[in-house]
Amino acid sequence: MSVYKHDYRPFAGKVTPRWMRIYVLSRYGAAEAWSSKITVGLFVLSLLPLVIFLIGIYLANNPLARALIVKGSSGAIDIDAGYFLKMLEFQSWLALILTAWIAPRLISFDLADNALPILLSHPVSRFGYVLGKFLAMFMFLSIVTWIPCLLLFAYQAYSSPLPWFAAHLSIAAGLFSGAILWITVLSILGLALSSWVKWRVVATGAIFAAVFVPAGVGAIMSAILRTRWGFLLNLPMMMSVLWQRMLGAHPIFAEKYALPTPAILAMLLASCVCFVAMLNARIRAREVVRG
Amino acid sequence: MTDHATLHDRIQFENVSKFYGEVLGVNKVTLSIPPGVTTLVGPNGSGKTTLMNLMTGLVQASSGTISVLGLSPGNATEFFRAVGYCTQFDSFPRGLSGWQFVFDSLMLHGMDKMDAFRLTVEALDRVQLGDSAGWPIASYSKGMRQKIRLAQSIAHHPRVLILDEPLNGLDPMARAESLALFEELGRQGMHLIISSHILDEVDRISDRVVLITGGYLIAEGNIHQVRQEVRDKPMQVLIRCDHPELLASRMFSINHCVEARLHADGQGVFLRTGDIDQFYSMLNGIAAEGVIKINAVAPADDDANAIYQYLIGSDGSAS
Amino acid sequence: MADTVGSFSRSFAQQPWALWRRQAGRLTLIEVRRNLFSWKASWIYFLAFVPTLLIFIHGLVDRHFVEGISDDTNVLAGIVQFYYVRLGIFFGCLGIFSRLIRGEMIERSLHFYLLSPVRREILLLSKFAAGSISAVLLFETAMVANIALMYGPFGAAGRDYVFHGAGLAQSEAYLVIVPLACLGYGAVFLLLSMMFKNPTPAAMLVLGWEAINPVLPSVLQKISVASYLRHLMPVSIPGEGIFALLTVETEPVSGWAAALGLLLLIAVVLTYSCYRMRRLEIRYTTE
Numbered sequence: 001m002s003v004y005k006h007d008y009r010p011f012a013g014k015v016t017p018r019w020m021r022i023y024v025l026s027r028y029g030a031a032e033a034w035s036s037k038i039t040v041g042l043f044v045l046s047l048l049p050l051v052i053f054l055i056g057i058y059l060a061n062n063p064l065a066r067a068l069i070v071k072g073s074s075g076a077i078d079i080d081a082g083y084f085l086k087m088l089e090f091q092s093w094l095a096l097i098l099t100a101w102i103a104p105r106l107i108s109f110d111l112a113d114n115a116l117p118i119l120l121s122h123p124v125s126r127f128g129y130v131l132g133k134f135l136a137m138f139m140f141l142s143i144v145t146w147i148p149c150l151l152l153f154a155y156q157a158y159s160s161p162l163p164w165f166a167a168h169l170s171i172a173a174g175l176f177s178g179a180i181l182w183i184t185v186l187s188i189l190g191l192a193l194s195s196w197v198k199w200r201v202v203a204t205g206a207i208f209a210a211v212f213v214p215a216g217v218g219a220i221m222s223a224i225l226r227t228r229w230g231f232l233l234n235l236p237m238m239m240s241v242l243w244q245r246m247l248g249a250h251p252i253f254a255e256k257y258a259l260p261t262p263a264i265l266a267m268l269l270a271s272c273v274c275f276v277a278m279l280n281a282r283i284r285a286r287e288v289v290r291g
Numbered sequence: 292m293t294d295h296a297t298l299h300d301r302i303q304f305e306n307v308s309k310f311y312g313e314v315l316g317v318n319k320v321t322l323s324i325p326p327g328v329t330t331l332v333g334p335n336g337s338g339k340t341t342l343m344n345l346m347t348g349l350v351q352a353s354s355g356t357i358s359v360l361g362l363s364p365g366n367a368t369e370f371f372r373a374v375g376y377c378t379q380f381d382s383f384p385r386g387l388s389g390w391q392f393v394f395d396s397l398m399l400h401g402m403d404k405m406d407a408f409r410l411t412v413e414a415l416d417r418v419q420l421g422d423s424a425g426w427p428i429a430s431y432s433k434g435m436r437q438k439i440r441l442a443q444s445i446a447h448h449p450r451v452l453i454l455d456e457p458l459n460g461l462d463p464m465a466r467a468e469s470l471a472l473f474e475e476l477g478r479q480g481m482h483l484i485i486s487s488h489i490l491d492e493v494d495r496i497s498d499r500v501v502l503i504t505g506g507y508l509i510a511e512g513n514i515h516q517v518r519q520e521v522r523d524k525p526m527q528v529l530i531r532c533d534h535p536e537l538l539a540s541r542m543f544s545i546n547h548c549v550e551a552r553l554h555a556d557g558q559g560v561f562l563r564t565g566d567i568d569q570f571y572s573m574l575n576g577i578a579a580e581g582v583i584k585i586n587a588v589a590p591a592d593d594d595a596n597a598i599y600q601y602l603i604g605s606d607g608s609a610s
Numbered sequence: 611m612a613d614t615v616g617s618f619s620r621s622f623a624q625q626p627w628a629l630w631r632r633q634a635g636r637l638t639l640i641e642v643r644r645n646l647f648s649w650k651a652s653w654i655y656f657l658a659f660v661p662t663l664l665i666f667i668h669g670l671v672d673r674h675f676v677e678g679i680s681d682d683t684n685v686l687a688g689i690v691q692f693y694y695v696r697l698g699i700f701f702g703c704l705g706i707f708s709r710l711i712r713g714e715m716i717e718r719s720l721h722f723y724l725l726s727p728v729r730r731e732i733l734l735l736s737k738f739a740a741g742s743i744s745a746v747l748l749f750e751t752a753m754v755a756n757i758a759l760m761y762g763p764f765g766a767a768g769r770d771y772v773f774h775g776a777g778l779a780q781s782e783a784y785l786v787i788v789p790l791a792c793l794g795y796g797a798v799f800l801l802l803s804m805m806f807k808n809p810t811p812a813a814m815l816v817l818g819w820e821a822i823n824p825v826l827p828s829v830l831q832k833i834s835v836a837s838y839l840r841h842l843m844p845v846s847i848p849g850e851g852i853f854a855l856l857t858v859e860t861e862p863v864s865g866w867a868a869a870l871g872l873l874l875l876i877a878v879v880l881t882y883s884c885y886r887m888r889r890l891e892i893r894y895t896t897e
Contacts, residue, residue, distance in 0.1 A: 038811070101811065112716075199716050201708065204810035209701045213657065216697040220661050223685050224668045311893070349721055349892040368626065371727035378725075380894060382718035384640075386648050398636045399726040401629040443722075 021124055025132025030139065032109070033102045042101055046094040046144040053087045053152055061159035079156050081249035084171050087149055088243055092182050093236075095141045096211060102140055103190025104203035106133045111198045111282075120285040130191065130279055137187040146179035174246035182239055185268055192275035195282040211235050228257055235271075238264045299361040301325055302346065302451065302482060307355030309341055315506040316341035320355070322511060324484065327498040328477040331486040332599050338506040339486040340379065343453050346484070347376045359451055360482075372400060375449035377440045379456045383428045389415070389439045390424040396443050414446035417472060419465075433460035441469065451482040458489050470496055490596040500595050504603050518593045524601045525549050525563040528570070531587035535560035538583050545573060561591055633728045634736040641740030645706060646747070654705060654744075657698045658752040661689050665756055669763040676767045683780065686760050687845035690753075690784055695791050695839055696820075699749055703795035704813050706745050710737040711887070712803035718894045734887040738800055738880060745792040753788050757781050783844040786869065790842070794835035794872050797879040804886045832871065841868040 033039050059066045060077040077083075110116050119129060153172050157165035193210055194203040218233030231237050237253070242264050244252050251258065302324040309316035317338040331339045344350045345357055348364025357363070362370045383392060393414055397407035415421045418438040423431070428439060437460045445452060454473070458466050466489070474496040477483050487493045500517060502509040510517050518526070527550075532538050539551040539560050547570065550563035564570040578585045645651055711734070714720035723733055761768035761777060771777040798816060802809035820836040831837045842865050 097814075100814075199713070201712060201716060201808045201810060202705070204808060205701065205704055205708070205813065208810070208814060209697075213697050213701060216693045217660050217664075220664050220685075220689055220693055223688060224664050225672070344892065347725060349724060351889070351891060367729050368629065368727045371725055374725075376725050378721055380718045380721060384644075384714070384719045384722060385650070385717060386644055395636065395640055396722070396726060399633055399728055401632050401727075 022132040026136040029136035099190040100207040104200040107194040108200040117285040141183035192278040330497040333503040375444035377444035414442040527591040531559040637736035645744035658748040707799040708803040780844040797876040838872040
């Protein structure tokens with residue numbers, strides 16, 4: 001065929017900006033995670049405690065309803081930093097369960113089915129791929145952590161006299177920054193472990209193990225070496241201390257166990273750097289041979 | 292006595308159906324496969340692998356009965372001594388070398404180490420993997436992985452060998468070697484059940500064909516017989532001669548000849564006829580006249596490929 | 611009746627026991643080789659030996675006085691009670707035993723075993739045996755090392771405590787608890803891995819069940835690995851927070867009854883797993 005007869009032309013139409021393509025991955029990742037009935041069930045489960053906390057706020061601000069519903073109980077419910085700390089802790093534990101379920105669905109399938117070479121042969125960088133998945137994870141966790149917590153804070157501010165809001169604004173800031181910190185760590189941890197262990201089944205277990213086993217090791221270290229620094233391996237404990245300080249609640253642990261805030265933040269940062277390094281090592285366009 | 296002997300010499304499916312939930316795998320398949328090379332032909336998702344998995348007990352029939360040489364997969368000890376299955380799953384137990392893979396498999400037969408060693412060497416030599424037997428399977432190319440699976444399935448000298456897409460991933464040389472091996476095994480009296488999409492290559496060694504699509508059995512039997520039975524499709528014959536144009540014009544004078552096409556080298560003609568018996572009778576007459584010198588006559592669409600095209604069609608739906 | 615018994619014993623004797631023994635031996639060897647001698651198994655070594663490493667460091671850096679033996683005894687009891695039983699053996703067995711069948715399904719290699727001339731029950735029991743050998747070998751070795759490293763630095767006083775004092779009974783108890791925990795959790799996770807495509811959420815429910823078990827009615831307490839092990843613990847350590855639940859004493863049970871109860875639980879779980887194995891189909895596309 002003569003050259004002038006060739007009618008094949010590459011696509012010359014308008015394309016979306018590069019940064020927008022990341023949302024395609026996020027959207028598909030979210031759709032994949034949402035396609036499981038268990039994801040939906042876990043979401044519903046994650047929102048149930050908030051209903052209880054909402055009722056608590058309603059009762060605290062409505063003496064008549066309290067008298068009718070909680071008959072014979074004269075004790076008032078204190079809606080303070082401690083109340084919101086409990087709420088945040090509850091939601092954060094549920095966020096861990098959601099991470100263990102959702103994160104492997106975002107990455108492990110791509111690795112197990114050798115989809116990475118296909119995805120990365122598109123104009124999407126490795127960083128873009130990870131960012132897309134991270135955003136999907138972050139969005140899921142936001143829905144069960146800081147967004148509902150702040151909504152309940154707003155409801156409490158609306159229900160109580162004006163000075164309450166101004167006096168307790170630090171709680172809102174603490175809820176927001178504490179939850180953002182936690183879900184950032186969880187998202188990176190979930191994605192890193194999912195990319196490393198490849199199989200979804202194993203990844204789910206590995207995410208739980210990565211939180212609980214170092215906590216146990218840290219406890220042994222503290223007990224056996226008679227030091228408080230072992231608790232630097234205890235992620236749940238570190239976060240509890242951090243949230244308590246951010247929200248300005250009463251200390252949860254005895255002073256001898258309390259770790260300095262800079263040490264906790266440095267440990268979280270170091271963990272995130274390790275997780276990013278793990279992602280960097282694994283998210284590559286290569287075929288995985290089963291054998 | 293005859294029935295008993297037949298049962299112990301054949302692979303039998305009696306009214307076998309398999310449903311995966313609401314999805315049909317195969318439906319009411321009745322088959323009796325004698326020794327020799329049998330090709331399973333059908334489009335993707337037609338039920339070929341399901342049929343093979345049913346044969347070997349990897350999936351269990353929803354209804355009907357299956358026996359292989361009178362044995363049932365439930366009796367694993369006897370059954371898998373007689374049967375070898377080279378699946379199309381491109382995966383292996385983790386961390387093994389090619390040698391360990393075959394050797395361990397033979398040891399599970401209860402053999403002693405010497406016998407297992409000897410048979411491993413033999414199987415690896417047969418698929419020409421002897422040099423790379425010590426490498427981890429994870430480092431093998433796709434073709435080598437296909438070969439090591441084949442070696443594992445033939446190592447224990449089974450009487451029935453089931454091969455699911457055994458030519459996938461092999462280069463032309465390796466394909467030719469594998470086909471020669473299958474042919475040799477078939478000649479030795481082994482049952483070979485092969486599913487493959489490379490029909491023209493498998494066709495050369497195949498005695499029988501089983502056509503399946505959408506879970507339904509379309510046809511089965513000797514390739515030539517099946518082709519003969521597809522009477523509504525005109526048969527194509529290639530005639531090598533010195534005056535192909537003249538022959539074409541002569542043959543077109545009869546009304547059952549529906550198509551003529553010259554061979555690319557100009558030394559022959561493809562003729563398509565609706566009545567093959569009359570066609571050959573007329574061809575005899577022309578040859579006897581001596582005007583046209585006929586060098587060779589051969590059916591051009593009497594193969595698995597043509598049967599596939601006629602009965603299943605290029606879109607995979609049975610016609 | 612006598613005929614039935616006679617025919618059963620004849621049929622029992624006619625089974626190819628020697629072949630099954632060889633097949634089981636080979637399968638166990640293959641599985642143990644994979645569980646213990648591959649880089650991918652290094653995480654199990656970590657789970658088993660990380661307390662050993664910490665005890666070793668403690669032996670090196672801290673000074674040891676005779677009065678410290680009781681403190682270290684409590685620390686060792688805490689390690690067994692809270693770390694090994696709740697975390698180390700739990701997650702170790704989750705990894706080892708879930709992989710035996712479900713892992714092969716995920717890696718699409720189970721069909722090679724199902725296509726070998728081995729009865730499926732033998733396959734399952736051999737794999738269970740291999741998982742048990744791997745887990746028991748690792749955690750029991752770690753336990754022996756823990757005891758030696760914990761009391762070794764006390765010199766003669768430590769040796770006296772372990773071989774002639776209260777330490778002897780404690781060590782014996784720990785060396786019984788560890789294999790029972792491995793077998794118990796192993797059987798449960800093997801079953802879960804055969805029942806669910808992703809057994810981990812179910813395993814996390816087991817973790818929760820084990821935690822709340824001491825406050826449940828006594829009938830429900832019998833469906834728990836930790837409850838049997840709790841009765842075998844030689845030293846009771848009051849836990850803090852959620853771990854406090856584990857130390858709630860309910861109905862006292864003798865050590866023998868607890869061990870037999872656990873073995874019975876394992877037998878029931880394995881019998882049901884064999885039944886599931888018999889009906890197992892290879893459908894990798896749904897994994």
